Amino acid sequence: MEEMKEIVRDYVIQEYVEDDTEVNFDTPLISGGIVDSFSMVSLKRFLENKYKISIPDDKATPEAFDSVHKIVDLVNDFLK
Amino acid sequence: MAYPDKTRTMFTEVLEGIKEAGLFKQERFIHSSQAADIEVEFPTGASLKKVINICANNYLGMSSHPEVIKAAHAGLDSHGYGMSSVRFICGTQDIHKKLEEMVTEFLGTEDTILFPSCMDANAGVFEALLTKDDVMISDRLVHASIIDGIRLSSAMHDTFKHSDMEHLESKLQLHQNRRLKVVITDGVFSMDGDTAKLDEMVKICEKYDALLLVDDSHASGFIGKTGRGTHEQYGVMGKIDIITTTFGKGLGGASGGCVSGRRELVELCRQRARPYLFSNTIAPPIVAGVIKVLEILSASTDRRDKLERNTEFWRDGLCDAGFVLKPGDTPIVPVMLFNAKLAQNFSRDLFEEGIYAIGFFFPVVPQGQARIRTQISAGHEMHHLEKALEAFKKVGAKYNILGKSKQEIIEMYGM
Numbered sequence: 483m484e485e486m487k488e489i490v491r492d493y494v495i496q497e498y499v500e501d502d503t504e505v506n507f508d509t510p511l512i513s514g515g516i517v518d519s520f521s522m523v524s525l526k527r528f529l530e531n532k533y534k535i536s537i538p539d540d541k542a543t544p545e546a547f548d549s550v551h552k553i554v555d556l557v558n559d560f561l562k
Numbered sequence: 563m564a565y566p567d568k569t570r571t572m573f574t575e576v577l578e579g580i581k582e583a584g585l586f587k588q589e590r591f592i593h594s595s596q597a598a599d600i601e602v603e604f605p606t607g608a609s610l611k612k613v614i615n616i617c618a619n620n621y622l623g624m625s626s627h628p629e630v631i632k633a634a635h636a637g638l639d640s641h642g643y644g645m646s647s648v649r650f651i652c653g654t655q656d657i658h659k660k661l662e663e664m665v666t667e668f669l670g671t672e673d674t675i676l677f678p679s680c681m682d683a684n685a686g687v688f689e690a691l692l693t694k695d696d697v698m699i700s701d702r703l704v705h706a707s708i709i710d711g712i713r714l715s716s717a718m719h720d721t722f723k724h725s726d727m728e729h730l731e732s733k734l735q736l737h738q739n740r741r742l743k744v745v746i747t748d749g750v751f752s753m754d755g756d757t758a759k760l761d762e763m764v765k766i767c768e769k770y771d772a773l774l775l776v777d778d779s780h781a782s783g784f785i786g787k788t789g790r791g792t793h794e795q796y797g798v799m800g801k802i803d804i805i806t807t808t809f810g811k812g813l814g815g816a817s818g819g820c821v822s823g824r825r826e827l828v829e830l831c832r833q834r835a836r837p838y839l840f841s842n843t844i845a846p847p848i849v850a851g852v853i854k855v856l857e858i859l860s861a862s863t864d865r866r867d868k869l870e871r872n873t874e875f876w877r878d879g880l881c882d883a884g885f886v887l888k889p890g891d892t893p894i895v896p897v898m899l900f901n902a903k904l905a906q907n908f909s910r911d912l913f914e915e916g917i918y919a920i921g922f923f924f925p926v927v928p929q930g931q932a933r934i935r936t937q938i939s940a941g942h943e944m945h946h947l948e949k950a951l952e953a954f955k956k957v958g959a960k961y962n963i964l965g966k967s968k969q970e971i972i973e974m975y976g977m
Contacts, residue, residue, distance in 0.1 A: 500723060520712070521702070521721045527736060 486557065491550045493528055497521075507551045512544040519544050529553070535560040584902065585925070590918075596625040596815060598941045602918060613918040614946045616936045618815075621784050621893050622855075622865045623941025625815035629858060630851045634816075637850020649676075649843050650832075657849045664856045665822055669782070669790060669807075670799040673828040676849075678841050680779050680808035680819030681707040686835030687775070687806060687821050688715035692744065697737040700746035701725065701758065705777055708746060717744075724751075727762050734770040743770060749778035749792030749805075750785060753927050753935065755894030757785070760796035775804040779819075780894065783812030784866040784940075789859055803827065809848070814855040818844035869893055869940040872947060876938050879951045884965035885958060893938040896922075897954070898931070900968065901975035905932035908957055915953035930977035 487507050495505055498517050511517040517525065526542045529535065537560060546556045580586050590604040596618060601610045624630055637657065647653035658676060665674040677683040684707040688698060696717040700708065703724045712719050720737065722730040730745065737743055745767055747758040760776065767774045778791040786794025789812075793802045804823035809816060821831050831838060844852075859865065873893045880887055886898040899905045905921030912919050912934070923932035938947075958964045963971050 518702075518721070520700075520709070520719050523718055523720045524733065524736065 483554065483558075486554050487550055489532070490529075490553050490557075493525070494550065497524060497528075505550070508549050510548055511550075512548045517547065522547055525553075529557055533557055533561060596620055598623070598939060598943070598946050600918065602913075604913070611913075611916070613913065613916050614942075614950055615918045616938070616942075616946075616950055617919045618937060618939065619780070619811035620815050620939050620941060621780075621812040621869060621937070622859070623939050624783075624813070624855050624858075624865075625941075627855075627858070630814060630854050633854035634847040634851035637853075638847040641846035641850065643847070644845050645842055648839060648841065650839065653843055655846060655849070657846060657853065658843060661844075661849050661853055661856075662820070664853060665820055668856055668860065669805055669822050670793070671802075671805060671822040672825040674820050674822040675828050675831050675835070675838060676843050677819045677821065677835070677837055678843060679810065679817055680777070680806055681710075682837035682841065683806045683819040683821045683835075684708045684711040684777065685714060686711070686837040687804065687831060688712055688717065688744075689836065690831045690834035691827055692717035692742060694718070695741035696744065697740040697742070698744050698746055699730065699733045699737065699772075701748065701751075703751050703754070704746060704748050705752060705779070708748075708777055712746075717742075725756070725759060727759060727766060730763070731766055731770075734766065734772055738770065743772035744775055745772050746775045747777070748780070749776045750780035750892050750894065752780050752894065753896065753922065754888045755890040755892045755896060755935075756888070757781075757792050757795065757890070757892065760792055760798050760802070764796075764798045764801045773803040774801075775806070775823075776802050777806045779806070779808040779811055780892070781812075782807040783855075783859055784869050785892065788863055789866040809844070809852045809855075813859075814848075814852050816848045816851055818848055818852065865940040869938065872940065872942050873938045875944070876936070876947055876951070879947070880936075880954065883951070883955050883958065885954070885963070886966075886968055886971065888933075895936045895938065897934040897936060898968065898971075899934065899963070899975075900930055900932055900972050900977055902932045904961065904971075904975045905934060908934055908961065911957045911960065912953055915956060917950050917953045919950075930972075 491505055526537055547553055590602050592600050592602055593610055594601040600615045602613055603610055641655055641657055645653040662674040688711045692715050694716040698712055698717050698719045700721050701724055702721045720733050722733050750757050763774055781791045783789050785792050793799050804827055806821050809818040877895050888896040899908055902923035905923050909921040919934050919936055922935050
């Protein structure tokens with residue numbers, strides 16, 4: 483769980499953050515303007531490839547992707 | 563009719579919210595034609611003030627060019643005021659076809675289709691060409707009209723970091739199994755004034771079998787040695803699959819836009835693009851005006867050459883005065899102030915000095931990147947630029963930002 487949080491946070495920083503904005507596990511990603519809703523697709527693809535899961539489009543909502551914590555919860559739902 | 567008080571109150575509160583957030587936009591009424599010297603009523607009801615305009619997209623000074631006005635008058639007389647029809651019913655005149663052919667030749671493409679605006683071109687092109695099996699990969703700083711067009715398409719959408727070619731390549735690898743991959747960029751980015759690296763982008767797109775779409779609205783007519791656009795500047799004419807551009811900036815400044823590119827793609831837009839199918843095209847006098855603009859620009863590069871010299875003078879002058887600028891070589895020269903309030907006050911003080919330039923701040927530009935965006939024109943004479951420069955120096959000195967670094971300005975005024 484902790485490892486997954488680190489992996490997701492590292493990906494978010496590498497993919498989306500272009501300045502010194504800090505990202506913790508609860509930082510609002512979509513509503514905070516760090517990840518725009520258009521760019522969510524690469525995050526979804528990353529999670530699907532990394533964890534060998536398939537996230538249906540209706541579950542990949544801006545709300546479900548709005549923080550590292552929420553993303554990890556979502557991934558865990560599909561790992562069960 | 564159903565507009566009860568509670569509905570009015572609801573919308574009034576929305577407007578109040580916009581005002582409280584400092585995002586309420588107010589128009590300034592110009593009582594003259596568009597030019598370097600304009601007469602402005604601001605605030606509303608105030609007496610007219612003569613100011614120098616350095617925030618128009620009138621890059622080539624064609625908006626009030628006497629030959630263009632004369633041609634538009636002639637077009638009005640010969641072809642009428644409007645068509646009262648969309649193109650495919652009874653809204654296409656010989657001059658519409660002529661303009662499409664002239665744009666094709668000017669941009670060095672295979673075919674062209676006119677749209678009522680470039681906003682409409684961008685709104686129509688993606689939906690017309692792409693399906694859910696395709697992917698659109700856009701630079702993160704593309705213009706809002708492209709974002710709206712992308713939203714209307716069923717194709718998947720992804721983005722790459724601004725002008726980051728490695729990131730673009732990684733995205734093309736990620737989406738390599740898609741039927742079509744379309745890479746999307748502005749030629750000149752309107753807020754920063756930098757250009758897309760089209761030479762590198764063409765190579766990457768060829769490597770991954772991707773189409774390349776460039777919105778050249780802030781380039782057509784003056785970027786490149788003969789003003790054909792960013793594709794000329796980067797030596798890739800004939801290699802851009804789709805160019806969208808406007809006639810509302812350098813190419814006359816009235817209205818209208820187009821999609822220009824591969825023959826089949828343009829034809830598919832003619833069959834499917836909704837802003838083309840369900841809206842009247844460009845009105846005859848404007849078509850006649852744009853034809854004249856293209857004739858003038860094809861005959862001589864004098865105007866784009868003057869614009870280049872003006873831009874160099876302006877950029878060097880601001881730089882020598884100690885302002886922080888966004889780097890670049892286009893006529894869009896952003897003077898960075900970082901703080902939104904400072905940008906607003908700076909603009910107000912410039913206006914008092916007789917210079918019309920607008921402050922831009924979040925959400926139009928990212929938080930902490932407030933600026934005055936200046937735009938230079940071939941319609942500016944040296945005395946305009948010298949006066950504007952003096953005004954910038956005076957206001958810059960008032961706020962003590964001349965010679966100060968980004969960090970020092972932020973320390974004084976915050977972000």
